[in-house]
Structures are given as structure tokens and as C-alpha cells.
Amino acid sequence: xxxxxxxxxxxxxxxxxxxxxxxxxxxxxxxxxxxxxxxxxxxxxxxxxxxxxxxxxxxxxxxxxxxxxxxxxxxxxxxxxxxxxxxxxxxxxxxxxxxxxxxxxxxxxxxxxxxxxxxxxxxxxxxxxxxxxxxxxxxxxxxxxxxxxxxxxxxxxxxxxxxxxxxxxxxxxxxxxxxxxxxxxxxxxxxxxxxxxxxxxxxxxxxxxxxxxxxxxxxxxxxxxxxxxxxxxxxxxxxxxxxxxxxxxxxxxxxxxxxxxxxxxxxxxxxxxxxxxxxxxxxxxxxxxxxxxxxxxxxxxxxxxxxxxxxxxxxxxxxxxxxxxxxxxxxxxxxxxxxxxxxxxxxxxxxxxxxxxxxxxxxxxxxxxxxxxxxxxxxxxxxxxxxxxx
Amino acid sequence: xxxxxxxxxxxxxxxxxxxxxxxxxxxxxxxxxxxxxxxxxxxxxxxxxxxxxxxxxxxxxxxxxxxxxxxxxxxxxxxxxxxxxxxxxxxxxxxxxxxxxxxxxxxxxxxxxxxxxxxxxxxxxxxxxxxxxxxxxxxxxxxxxxxxxxxxxxxxxxxxxxxxxxxxxxxxxxxxxxxxxxxxxxxxxxxxxxxxxxxxxxxxxxxxxxxxxxxxxxxxxxxxxxxxxxxxxxxxxxxxxxxxxxxxxxxxxxxxxxxxxxxxxxxxxxxxxxxxxxxxxxxxxxxxxxxxxxxxxxxxxxxxxxxxxxxxxxxxxxxxxxxxxxxxxxxxxxxxxxxxxxxxxxxxxxxxxxxxxxxxxxxxxxxxxxxxxxxxxxxxxxxxxxxxxx
Numbered sequence: 001x002x003x004x005x006x007x008x009x010x011x012x013x014x015x016x017x018x019x020x021x022x023x024x025x026x027x028x029x030x031x032x033x034x035x036x037x038x039x040x041x042x043x044x045x046x047x048x049x050x051x052x053x054x055x056x057x058x059x060x061x062x063x064x065x066x067x068x069x070x071x072x073x074x075x076x077x078x079x080x081x082x083x084x085x086x087x088x089x090x091x092x093x094x095x096x097x098x099x100x101x102x103x104x105x106x107x108x109x110x111x112x113x114x115x116x117x118x119x120x121x122x123x124x125x126x127x128x129x130x131x132x133x134x135x136x137x138x139x140x141x142x143x144x145x146x147x148x149x150x151x152x153x154x155x156x157x158x159x160x161x162x163x164x165x166x167x168x169x170x171x172x173x174x175x176x177x178x179x180x181x182x183x184x185x186x187x188x189x190x191x192x193x194x195x196x197x198x199x200x201x202x203x204x205x206x207x208x209x210x211x212x213x214x215x216x217x218x219x220x221x222x223x224x225x226x227x228x229x230x231x232x233x234x235x236x237x238x239x240x241x242x243x244x245x246x247x248x249x250x251x252x253x254x255x256x257x258x259x260x261x262x263x264x265x266x267x268x269x270x271x272x273x274x275x276x277x278x279x280x281x282x283x284x285x286x287x288x289x290x291x292x293x294x295x296x297x298x299x300x301x302x303x304x305x306x307x308x309x310x311x312x313x314x315x316x317x318x319x320x321x322x323x324x325x326x327x328x329x330x331x332x333x334x335x336x337x338x339x340x341x342x343x344x345x346x347x348x349x350x351x352x353x354x355x356x357x358x359x360x361x362x363x364x365x366x367x368x369x370x371x372x373x374x375x376x377x378x379x380x381x382x383x384x385x386x387x388x389x390x
Numbered sequence: 391x392x393x394x395x396x397x398x399x400x401x402x403x404x405x406x407x408x409x410x411x412x413x414x415x416x417x418x419x420x421x422x423x424x425x426x427x428x429x430x431x432x433x434x435x436x437x438x439x440x441x442x443x444x445x446x447x448x449x450x451x452x453x454x455x456x457x458x459x460x461x462x463x464x465x466x467x468x469x470x471x472x473x474x475x476x477x478x479x480x481x482x483x484x485x486x487x488x489x490x491x492x493x494x495x496x497x498x499x500x501x502x503x504x505x506x507x508x509x510x511x512x513x514x515x516x517x518x519x520x521x522x523x524x525x526x527x528x529x530x531x532x533x534x535x536x537x538x539x540x541x542x543x544x545x546x547x548x549x550x551x552x553x554x555x556x557x558x559x560x561x562x563x564x565x566x567x568x569x570x571x572x573x574x575x576x577x578x579x580x581x582x583x584x585x586x587x588x589x590x591x592x593x594x595x596x597x598x599x600x601x602x603x604x605x606x607x608x609x610x611x612x613x614x615x616x617x618x619x620x621x622x623x624x625x626x627x628x629x630x631x632x633x634x635x636x637x638x639x640x641x642x643x644x645x646x647x648x649x650x651x652x653x654x655x656x657x658x659x660x661x662x663x664x665x666x667x668x669x670x671x672x673x674x675x676x677x678x679x680x681x682x683x684x685x686x687x688x689x690x691x692x693x694x695x696x697x698x699x700x701x702x703x704x705x706x707x708x709x710x711x712x713x714x715x716x717x718x719x720x721x722x723x724x725x726x727x728x729x730x731x732x733x734x735x736x737x738x739x740x741x742x743x744x745x746x747x748x749x750x751x752x753x754x755x756x757x758x759x760x761x762x763x764x765x766x767x768x769x770x771x772x773x774x775x776x777x778x779x780x
Contacts, residue, residue, distance in 0.1 A: 038707070038708075038711040038713055039704070039707065040708060040713050040715045042713065042714060042715065043714050043715060043718070044715070045695070045699075045715065045718070045719070046699070047695075063711075067707070067710065067711055068682070068703070068707040068710070072682070072683060072703070075683065076685070076701065076703065076704075082701075082703075082704055083704065084699045084700055084704070292458070292462070293462060293465065295466070305435070305437075309435075309436070309474045310474055311466065311472075313458070313462070313466065313472075314429070314466075314472055314473065314474070317428075317429065317457070317458040318428075318430060320457065320458070321428040321453075321457055323428055323430050323432065324432060324433050324714050324717060324718075325430045325432065325433060325434070325435065327714060328433070328435070328714075328718070329435070
């Protein structure tokens with residue numbers, strides 16, 4: 001179980017395609033996992049997911065631990081059965097949400113105590129019960145409990161890494177089920193020395209796969225890419241590499257170029273619910289008046305249900321009229337966009353043309369306004385800093 | 391076009407089955423139309439509608455006239471094309487919404503002036519432009535502009551009927567398209583003399599079908615049934631009869647027994663979004679704690695996607711977690727419930743067993759708490775009275 005076979009490599013880049021075997025099916029990598037936080041990818045049924053080509057789905061341990069509870073999910077035979085998704089699943093450890101979502105938290109060497117963002121009730125995650133929670137949920141790929149500090153604070157990251165590494169060992173020791181691949185999570189912010197040390201420490205523990213955490217949470221894109229440049233080469237070449245919580249289409253292309261195999265991100269689903277639709281030319285905001293009478297599909301040539309059946313004008317009408325069908329149809333397109341992008345990437349790696357594809361993609365894909373992005377990022381960093389110290 | 395053929399009659403009741411031919415397909419009656427107010431049955435795609443067995447869909451002229459505008463819909467080849475629904479469509483005239491939804495309204499012999507509930511802008515419906523709006527939308531079945539008064543006020547109903555009948559004549563004269571069946575609407579509140587007069591007046595105008603309006607808007611159920619008892623026999627036996635805005639499962643069974651062929655109602659979709667799921671034993675509220683660990687489908691034996699794939703516990707989790715997928719899955723079940731009920735009704739009429747079916751259904755189907763219903767109804771009547779006089 002959990003064999004990872006590399007099937008092609010990317011010539012002038014570190015890109016590769018592979019097959020990662022899991023108990024619920026083989027993943028063809030690079031793969032993008034839509035996010036099903038609360039045991040549902042928002043607005044999509046399992047058959048919608050299959051139709052848009054999803055193979056791997058992520059669910060959040062923190063949320064499911066709080067509601068409906070991991071014991072209840074276990075009583076239903078685990079998450080696959082409970083949510084009706086027969087394919088591979090991945091759960092995170094809950095660590096990131098404790099640091100970003102919980103009402104209150106207090107860290108010690110042994111774990112983290114926190115108050116639920118739902119009802120303020122008191123809970124505690126330790127390496128041992130984070131693994132137990134994920135064993136109850138039963139995903140195919142599970143994560144070690146880690147600490148996700150402000151990526152720009154060297155001192156904090158150095159201290160946090162000691163906990164994260166100790167917790168990784170304890171998670172490995174706590175694992176009881178053999179049918180779940182437990183990944184170690186590399187941390188260390190944007191600091192080369194810490195990332196290299198973290199990658200080497202975890203590699204020595206010989207996990208079946210490695211996640212890179214703590215990115216896309218406040219640093220700039222060049223900082224994120226530079227961090228990948230120093231981190232990925234330190235990870236075992238023969239094991240799958242998972243870049244957590246990333247990302248935007250351009251980040252996926254850049255991540256693949258640096259040797260990443262697995263991605264997940266709320267971006268396509270969240271942006272869709274705000275009326276933002278992905279195309280190879282960039283994002284369009286369907287709420288804009290310019291689409292009021294537009295007879296074209298969102299992205300001409302796209303094979304998704306939305307593009308095959310509805311003009312932009314109808315989708316805009318649904319958004320303006322606040323119809324929930326708008327959220328569904330936009331989500332269908334955006335997830336299909338990401339999965340078509342992954343298929344294109346894999347095809348180009350296999351054909352030896354990925355470097356040219358990467359270049360062309362980044363020329364064609366118009367990034368959202370950089371000033372807006374910068375302001376959003378600054379606000380996000382400020383909120384996170386407050387949460388970390390609060 | 392618009393031939394109506396009666397295929398079976400209900401022995402000891404006035405029930406009948408039939409086939410009503412429309413330009414977008416033949417309707418097998420009695421038929422229930424899910425409501426797609428804003429050119430979408432909330433949370434359902436056209437293929438979801440086809441899968442649950444919908445044949446006729448209703449859309450609201452008032453809403454579509456205001457947003458996105460009937461001219462825009464006409465530019466897209468009409469409502470069938472715009473919303474991607476290839477089957478028969480029915481639009482109301484907008485009259486009811488002007489009286490129940492608009493911010494403000496002023497009636498005169500020639501029409502009604504009103505302010506949009508969306509932005510307060512000023513608009514006017516006349517018999518002529520209500521027909522023109524529905525010709526732009528292009529539904530297969532369209533309605534005359536009518537006035538829908540408080541059903542318990544004899545004087546007001548008598549006065550309103552004069553306008554409604556004059557408007558019905560003007561609507562007929564205004565009709566330009568031959569591929570739409572324009573129905574007259576019988577009004578008259580709960581008053582036998584007015585209902586009989588209205589039915590006779592409209593029957594003399596020889597419409598291709600007749601709607602019964604102004605019911606389920608404040609009167610009691612016995613009053614509604616009694617009104618049908620005196621009204622239906624006055625309508626031509628060979629034309630389809632449409633009971634507007636009705637209704638609850640028990641009202642459908644009672645309506646069919648009195649000779650109604652077409653129904654529409656927001657109830658199954660609206661109740662679904664509040665967590666109320668229909669079963670033959672009555673409504674269940676999936677938000678209740680009793681379903682937290684319930685492994686059964688909503689209604690064992692139901693063939694809908696929801697019942698075929700998910701336990702009640704999962705649906706309850708989605709409702710508690712405020713996931714929009716809950717709204718979709720509940721809507722799928724409730725619409726399928728109504729359409730299975732209609733199929734059962736048709737089967738029993740054809741088999742000559744409808745009277746026994748009706749009796750058994752009303753025994754098995756536990757009505758929602760009558761005190762709650764009475765309080766809701768009283769509040770509704772008070773709001774409507776205020777709106778009428780405001």
C-alpha cells in the first residue's frame with residue numbers, strides 16, 4: 001500500500017508525474033484536492049465531484065472533530081461512508097485551524113488547548129489524539145500535528161519547529177492503523193536554515209510522504225517560491241510531496257515546476273461563491289454589469305456542465321438574484337478548471353513540454369490586481385499576528 | 391396545439407387523468423409544477439429537475455419582469471433557452487406578486503401601478519403589458535392579469551371581480567402568439583355566488599384552460615375545499631383546471647378529488663430549505679437532535695438521489711453546519727416526493743382505486759401541528775390585510 005511510482009520527470013524543471021496507490025484508489029499526480037471542510041465540498045454532491053474529475057478530496061479534522069464529532073463519523077464506517085465519497089480522502093491534523101480559527105488557544109510542549117469557534121467549549125489536541133481523531137475519520141492520507149507560526153518570525157519558527165518535530169515522532173508512534181499514510185509536515189517559515197533542518201529531520205523519520213506547511217499564510221509569492229526551492233530538494237525523491245493550502249492557478253504551476261505532487265486549496269470553491277470564475281486568461285467577476293447580456297459560456301471550450309449549458313448572462317442573473325444555484329454552477333466550473341489544469345500539466349510533463357507550458361500559462365493568465373492582493377495579504381498577516389499572540 | 395384529452399375518471403370522485411399537449415411536450419395530468427420564481431427552481435439544475443421527474447415548471451412574471459427583464463430573456467430566445475429547461479413552462483401574470491410583494495401599489499380600472507420590492511422603482515401592469523411580458527418570456531401556459539383580494543371580504547371580492555373579468559377579456563384580445571395557452575383565472579374569495587359567477591363568466595370566454603386563484607391565502611382548509619366544490623363543476627369539463635399556489639400534499643389529494651389537473655406550490659422547496667422533509671407519514675424536521683445518529687434514509691423506499699446515498703445523520707450534519715448542500719439534497723427529496731405522489735395519484739385514478747388511496751393517504755399522512763398552522767395562518771392574513779389596504 002502507498003507505493004509511489006514516478007512515471008515521468010520534467011526535463012528542465014523538477015516537475016514529475018506519478019501514481020500514488022491508496023486503499024480507495026490510485027492518485028495520478030500532480031493532483032489537486034478540492035476542500036470539503038465539513039465533509040462536503042461546498043455545493044457539490046459526490047457525483048458532481050466525480051463528474052468534474054476529482055480524485056482526491058480534503059476534509060478538516062478540526063471541524064469534523066467539533067461537529068458532528070469523530071466518534072459519530074466512525075460509527076458510520078468513517079468519512080468515506082458518511083459523506084458518500086468513494087475515492088481517496090486526505091485529512092489535516094487540525095493544527096492549522098486551532099491556530100487560525102479557534103476562539104482561544106494555549107500551547108505547551110505536550111499539545112494545544114483551545115476553545116471551539118462554534119460554541120466556546122474547551123478542547124485539547126495532542127499528537128496522540130490528533131492521530132486518533134484521524135484514525136476515526138479514516139482518510140487515506142493523514143497528517144502529523146504541527147504548529148503553524150507566523151512565517152516571517154525566525155525566533156518563533158525555531159522554537160515551534162522543536163515542538164513540530166517532537167510531535168511528528170509522537171504521531172508516528174501513536175499510529176495504529178496501517179491503511180492510512182501518515183505524512184510529516186515540514187515547517188520553518190520563509191527561513192532557509194529552518195526549512196532545510198526541518199526537511200532533513202522529518203526525512204530521517206521515513207514517512208510515506210511529506211507535506212510542506214506554513215506557506216501561503218502571509219509571505220509574498222517570491223518568498224513562497226524561494227522557500228520551495230530550498231525545501232523540496234531536501235525531501236526524498238521517491239515519496240509524494242504535498243504543498244498544503246496552495247493554491248492559485250499560478251502557484252500550482254510554480255509548485256509543480258519545483259517538484260510538488262499534491263495540492264489543496266479553498267480558492268476555487270470560495271472564489272466561485274463570490275462570483276469569481278477562473279479562465280485561462282484570468283479571473284472574471286460574473287457580478288459585473290458587462291456580463292448582463294453576454295451569450296458566451298464562462299470559458300468557451302470548457303467541458304463542465306455549467307459551460308455546456310448556460311450563458312454568462314444567466315449566471316450573472318442568478319448571482320444578482322442571490323440564487324444558491326449560482327454558487328453551485330460557479331463551483332462546478334472552478335473545480336473543473338483546476339482539474340483540467342492539472343490534467344494539462346500532467347500531459348505536458350509526460351510529453352516533455354512542461355517548461356514551455358509553464359511559460360505560456362504565466363503569460364496568458366492575467367493575475368488579479370496586485371495592489372488589491374497586497375492589501376489583502378497585509379490585512380491577513382495582521383489578523384494572524386493578532387491571533388498568534390492573542 | 392393545447393389539446394386536452396381525458397384518459398380516465400375517478401369513479402366516486404371528480405378526479406381524472408389526462409394529457410395536455412403543449413409546444414414543449416405533453417403533460418400527463420394531474421401534474422405538480424415546482425416553482426422556479428427567478429428562472430431557477432432553487433438549488434436544482436435542469437437535469438436535477440428532469441431526474442426527479444418534473445415535467446412542468448412555473449416561473450414568476452413579476453420577478454423576471456423586474457430582474458433580469460423580459461426583453462433580456464426574449465433576446466436569449468425566451469425562458470426555456472435562458473434557464474436551460476427544455477420542457478413545458480408556466481408563467482403567472484404577476485398580479486398576485488404585485489399585491490403581496492411590491493413595496494406599494496395603486497389600483498385603477500386600467501391596471502395597477504406599483505413599486506419594485508427590489509429597488510422601489512415605479513412600474514405598471516395592465517392586461518396588455520402583462521400578456522406582452524409573458525409573450526416575451528415565452529412560457530407554454532400563461533395567465534390573465536387578475537386581482538387577488540382578501541378571500542374573506544365579500545364586498546371587495548365583488549368589486550375586484552369586475553376588474554378581473556374585464557381584464558380577462560382584454561388579455562385575450564391582447565394575445566399575439568398562438569403557441570401559448572392563455573388561461574383565465576377564476577376569483578371570488580370563499581363566496582359561492584361570486585365563484586360561480588366568475589367561473590361562468592370566464593367559461594363563456596372559451597379559454598384553453600382555467601385557473602382557480604385566490605385560495606390558500608388566508609382561508610381555512612375546509613373553506614378552500616368547499617370553494618372548489620362549488621367552482622369546479624362550473625368549469626368546462628374538457629379543459630384543464632389549474633389550482634394556483636396549492637399546495638400541501640393533503641391539499642393536492644383533495645384538489646385532485648375535486649377535479650383539479652394542475653398544481654404549483656413553493657411548499658416542497660421552501661420547507662426543504664428549512665430542514666423539513668416530506669414523507670408519507672408526514673413532515674420530519676431534520677434539524678432535530680433525534681436524527682443525529684440516524685442511519686436511515688429520509689424516506690426508506692424513496693428512489694431520489696438523496697435517499698439513495700445519504701443517511702439522515704449526514705443530512706442533519708449538513709443542516710447544522712449550515713452547508714448549502716443540505717438545501718439541495720432536501721429539495722431533491724421533497725420535489726421527488728411530490729412527483730412520486732402525483733404518479734401514485736395518476737396510477738390509482740387509472741386503476742379505479744383513487745377513492746381508497748385518498749382515504750389511506752389522509753390517514754397515514756400526519757398533518758403538522760394544527761395550532762402552529764393556525765397561528766401562522768392568522769399572522770399571514772393580518773400581513774395580507776395590511777398590504778391590501780397599505
